[in-house]
Amino acid sequence: MSPHETLDEPRRDLGVALIGHGFMGAAHSQAWRTAPAFFDLPLAPRMTAIVGRDAEATRAAAARWGWQRAESDWRRVVESDDVQLVDICSPGSTHVEIAVAALEAGKHVLCEKPLANTVAEAELMAEAAERAAERGVLAMVGFSYRRVPAITFARDLVARGAIGELRQVRALYLQDWLVDPEGPMTWRLDKSVAGSGSLGDIGAHLVDAVQFVTGRTLTDVSGLLRTFTTERPLLGEVRGLGGTASSERGQVTVDDTALFTAEIAGGALATFxxxxxxxxxxxxxxxEFSGTGGAIAFDLERMNELEVYDAGAPVDQLGFRRVLVTEPEHPYTGSWWPTGHGLGYEHAFSHQARDLVTAIAAGEQPTPSFAEGLQVQRVLDAVERSAADGSRWLATAP
Structure with a gap:
């Protein structure tokens, strides 16, 4: 018997179905495996089903990660009585159909970011979530980085006034996996499947993190997008899902790099x-968040740390101070290891599962909601339109 249960009060099961078993499927599977062991959850998540197009690969993923059964059609789990939560980790082009069907079927939904491939799709999803909420059915977007303890703590410090009036934000997300022009095509480089490139895949994380930490939205943006490598070798199987490279080349239809500036509600400026x-x-x-009274800096490569600058300190003591975010008093960390024993990338997904299950049990809207996901989608869309129109400033609201 779990330590969370008594003979008199067993926890109610929450059957989870995961759609997709790639990179994000692995991260979400790890979260559903570990969150119940480290957090005192009010419901008992059960890894009921995992769904993928390739039956053999899906069965292998189910066995590896501990899912009770493998399915090849997401509609089966949406209609299944032993599933109460649908976790969507499939490509962006699939999000709207699966999420809307699941919500209409009375299933709670967790959907990976960005919410959809277009604003119109995101609007449909947000509307479906709003209707579902009236029946007690809840939906959340998977912006996992806001649940890195140091980023959550940064939000808390800003809310307390630790940096004074916000003036500037600098936000960067740097990867190099597309530097080689002979790197193969994948679905992430196909706009019809992925929606956008760096902008939507990793830029969405920056937008959400900045708005989360500051508590303010981006109001206007001016952007520039660039695709440095426009053709890449095709793999032997469809959409880069496996196989060996061939002599044929596919057209890259998304951006490699996104640069944009933004105005933040209240007057602060940001660069991305x-x-x-x-x-x-x-x-x-x-x-990095700079204000009239101080500054805060975070680097995912040192994810258990924050750099904090207090502009009110004596002149001979000025400088960024390293804060190790591993104390029990810090967000989430008290449920894991002793002080100083850091957490990793996968823990943010466990925190996400913890927060979602807690919200579902309480009947409260989890965050970020689909409405918040739609707002981020509108920011991304404004950046893309600005870039296409010569980098003029565009408002992010409809």
């Missing part, structure tokens, strides 16, 4: 860079 061609950078997400 999201790129997959930053040579030597593997997964460098960097945030």
């Amino acid at each position: 860079e999201a790129t997959r061609v930053a040579t030597g950078r593997k997964n460098a997400l960097r945030l």
Whole structure:
């Protein structure tokens, strides 16, 4: 018997179905495996089903990660009585159909970011979520980085006034996996499947993180997008899902790099860079928030740390101070290891599962909601339109 249960009060099961078993499927599977062991959850998540197009690969994923059964049609799990939550980790082109069907069937939904491939699709999803919420059916977008303890703590410090009046934000997400022009095509480079490139894939994380930490939205943007390699070798199987490279080449229809500036509600300014061609950078997400009373800096490559600058300190003591975010008093960390024993990339997904299950049990709207996901989608869309129209400023609201 779980330590979370008594003979008198067993926890109610929450059957989870995962759609997709790629990179994000692995991260979400790890979260559903570990969150119940480390957090006192009010419901008992059950890894009921995993769904993928390739039956053999899906069965292998189910066995590897501990899912009870493998399915090849997502409609079966949406209609299944033993599934209460549908977790969508499939490509962006599939999000709207699966999410709307699941919500209409009375299933709670967790959907990976960005919410959809277009604003119109995101609007349909947000509308479906709003209707579902009236029946107690809840939906959340998977912006996992806001649940890195140091980023959550940065939000708390800004809310307390630790940096005074916000003036500037610098946000960068640097990767280099597309530096080689002979790197093969994948579905992430096909706009019809992925929606956009660096902008939507990693730039979306920056937009959400900045708005989350500051508590303010981006109101206007001016952007520039660039595709440095326009053709790449095709793999032997469809859409880069496996196989060996062939002599044929496919057209890259998304951006490699996105640069944009933004105005933040209240008057602060922000600069953003999201790129997959930053040579030597593997997964460098960097945030800096500057205000009249101080500053905060974060680097995902040192994800258990924050740099905090107090402009009110004595002149001979000025400088950024390193804060190790591993104390029990810090967000989430008290449920894991002793002080100083850091967390990793996968823990943010466990925190996401913890927060979602807690919200579902309480009947409260989890965050970020589909409405918040739609707002991020509108920011991305405004950047893309600005870039296409010569980098003029565009409002992010409809």
